[in-house]
Amino acid sequence: MKITEYISPLRENIEKARELGKTIILIPTMGYLHSGHLSMIGVARADDEDHEKYYIVMSIFVNPIQFGPNEDYEKYPRNMINDIKLAEEAGVDIVFAPEVEEMYPDGQNLTTVKVSGITEDLCGASRPVHFEGVTTVVAKLFNIVRPDVAYFGQKDYQQFMVIKQMARDLNIPVKLIAVPTIREKDGLALSSRNLYLSETERKQAPELYQALQEGKKIILGGEKNVEKIKEIITHRIQKKTNAKIEYLEIRRAENLAPLGTINNTVVIAVAARFGKTRLIDNILVEV
Amino acid sequence: MKITEYISPLRENIEKARELGKTIILIPTMGYLHSGHLSMIGVARADDEDHEKYYIVMSIFVNPIQFGPNEDYEKYPRNMINDIKLAEEAGVDIVFAPEVEEMYPDGQNLTTVKVSGITEDLCGASRPVHFEGVTTVVAKLFNIVRPDVAYFGQKDYQQFMVIKQMARDLNIPVKLIAVPTIREKDGLALSSRNLYLSETERKQAPELYQALQEGKKIILGGEKNVEKIKEIITHRIQKKTNAKIEYLEIRRAENLAPLGTINNTVVIAVAARFGKTRLIDNILVEV
Numbered sequence: 001m002k003i004t005e006y007i008s009p010l011r012e013n014i015e016k017a018r019e020l021g022k023t024i025i026l027i028p029t030m031g032y033l034h035s036g037h038l039s040m041i042g043v044a045r046a047d048d049e050d051h052e053k054y055y056i057v058m059s060i061f062v063n064p065i066q067f068g069p070n071e072d073y074e075k076y077p078r079n080m081i082n083d084i085k086l087a088e089e090a091g092v093d094i095v096f097a098p099e100v101e102e103m104y105p106d107g108q109n110l111t112t113v114k115v116s117g118i119t120e121d122l123c124g125a126s127r128p129v130h131f132e133g134v135t136t137v138v139a140k141l142f143n144i145v146r147p148d149v150a151y152f153g154q155k156d157y158q159q160f161m162v163i164k165q166m167a168r169d170l171n172i173p174v175k176l177i178a179v180p181t182i183r184e185k186d187g188l189a190l191s192s193r194n195l196y197l198s199e200t201e202r203k204q205a206p207e208l209y210q211a212l213q214e215g216k217k218i219i220l221g222g223e224k225n226v227e228k229i230k231e232i233i234t235h236r237i238q239k240k241t242n243a244k245i246e247y248l249e250i251r252r253a254e255n256l257a258p259l260g261t262i263n264n265t266v267v268i269a270v271a272a273r274f275g276k277t278r279l280i281d282n283i284l285v286e287v
Numbered sequence: 288m289k290i291t292e293y294i295s296p297l298r299e300n301i302e303k304a305r306e307l308g309k310t311i312i313l314i315p316t317m318g319y320l321h322s323g324h325l326s327m328i329g330v331a332r333a334d335d336e337d338h339e340k341y342y343i344v345m346s347i348f349v350n351p352i353q354f355g356p357n358e359d360y361e362k363y364p365r366n367m368i369n370d371i372k373l374a375e376e377a378g379v380d381i382v383f384a385p386e387v388e389e390m391y392p393d394g395q396n397l398t399t400v401k402v403s404g405i406t407e408d409l410c411g412a413s414r415p416v417h418f419e420g421v422t423t424v425v426a427k428l429f430n431i432v433r434p435d436v437a438y439f440g441q442k443d444y445q446q447f448m449v450i451k452q453m454a455r456d457l458n459i460p461v462k463l464i465a466v467p468t469i470r471e472k473d474g475l476a477l478s479s480r481n482l483y484l485s486e487t488e489r490k491q492a493p494e495l496y497q498a499l500q501e502g503k504k505i506i507l508g509g510e511k512n513v514e515k516i517k518e519i520i521t522h523r524i525q526k527k528t529n530a531k532i533e534y535l536e537i538r539r540a541e542n543l544a545p546l547g548t549i550n551n552t553v554v555i556a557v558a559a560r561f562g563k564t565r566l567i568d569n570i571l572v573e574v
Contacts, residue, residue: 007458011460108456109456110402110403110404110405110452110456111400111401111402111403111422111452111453111456111457112400112401112403113398113399113400113401113426113457114398114399114400114401115397115398116397116398116399117397118397135398136457139400139457140456140457140458143457143458143459143460144458165397165398166398169395169396169397169398169427170398170400170423170426170427170430171294171427171430171431172430173298173430
């Protein structure tokens with residue numbers, strides 16, 4: 001496995017792989033890899049253990065511009081040495097781990113890519129600069145790597161939908177794949193931010209997923225009234241945890257549009273604060 | 288020469304040319320071709336009359352989102368049949384002339400690419416949505432065509448600088464070339480909008496260039512005070528025409544930064560209204 005901090009050698013290595021006819025796969029991450037990331041590599045590497053068909057590029061970059069001024073950019077966990085070990089074991093071909101200066105030379109970031117319409121609510125409501133930071137850095141990574149395929153975690157469902165919208169609108173020729181969320185045994189969605197949880201918070205956190213599961217059961221049981229389902233889920237989280245719910249929404253899975261009656265595949269999405277730690281989760285319910 | 292309205296066959300043709308090892312050149316236009324456009328094709332086609340080295344893609348698209356609500360989108364001149372004839376004679380390989388629906392399906396344009404810092408003044412002051420519309424459509428064209436090289440007219444100097452900034456910031460791997468402005472014998476910069484001028488306005492319009500030339504002479508003569516030079520040029524335009532000057536600025540050519548004293552290569556840029564017709568022009572002065 002190769003490792004580089006710089007765009008130019010990264011591109012050279014990718015071009016060599018492309019000339020060999022390999023499919024270029026990008027997995028963008030902020031590092032501090034856990035089984036969720038490794039699962040993405042696993043899916044990407046499937047039936048190509050000999051590295052003959054796919055060239056997997058994993059970027060590791062804690063992107064400053066997607067963090068708000070009061071968010072956890074500075075304290076976001078980092079562990080490059082361990083990340084490199086895990087990436088190599090999982091089958092990555094090259095790790096791109098740039099410094100901020102390589103991505104934003106001279107601290108300059110005059111150009112932004114912004115998606116409207118699906119970034120203003122859900123996570124966007126409490127994180128107003130977040131998605132603009134995400135789409136800008138992902139557009140840059142797409143231009144640097146020119147991947148044929150890119151993988152994202154389904155845990156960040158809104159993020160995935162926003163990136164899909166951006167790729168479609170800007171005619172970026174990349175196939176986007178969402179990889180199912182990996183969970184602890186008790187159901188908690190893996191996230192680098194789980195590290196921040198106190199012991200009590202950690203014990204309560206799986207309730208988010210249990211509540212989403214209950215919502216799913218109710219929907220599959222035939223309940224169609226969105227407000228009613230939301231109330232039941234919300235009530236359950238409030239009863240079983242001390243978390244402050246930021247949002248609990250049921251939306252059309254296809255485009256995140258609000259709906260009053262369940263009449264199609266939906267996503268139930270939640271964000272909640274356990275103390276200072278903000279966790280998100282979601283599940284799809286096919287109807 | 289091939290002609291297509293659709294992205295998919297365009298890409299297929301480009302990929303064939305790329306596989307033959309040809310350099311892909313993009314010339315984005317809004318059509319109604321004049322000698323300024325043809326000069327760009329000529330520069331691009333230079334020393335490759337046999338179409339062996341370069342594959343020249345010319346897009347013809349009057350991009351609605353770069354026009355403000357009170358601007359001339361509807362009446363912007365169009366002449367596709369003549370454009371196709373001229374493009375073929377000049378040596379274009381493929382014309383991409385999409386309908387609005389092909390570029391913005393379902394009228395949707397949720398994603399915008401925006402450059403800050405150099406879009407707010409000069410032309411941006413009177414055309415607040417203009418550059419965002421330009422950078423968005425050019426980003427799309429870059430993703431559709433994936434050119435190795437793209438040509439733009441120097442007449443739209445600010446536009447060229449904005450696109451350069453975008454390409455740098457978003458890591459778009461394209462070489463950008465500004466082609467010198469082509470002029471009528473009397474000095475008027477070629478523009479599709481010259482068509483709008485009345486006979487009197489047409490007679491006065493070359494004064495813009497004459498005034499810029501006088502500014503250049505003064506600078507080369509050693510004058511360093513920017514305000515003083517601006518006053519002389521402005522006064523001359525006001526004396527010799529009925530035009531309403533929108534701006535007359537002297538900026539660092541490199542980055543359009545304002546300056547008080549001439550100490551480097553500068554661009555003298557002007558925008559003025561002759562009746563309802565807005566004309567722009569500029570010249571570079573190497574110091």
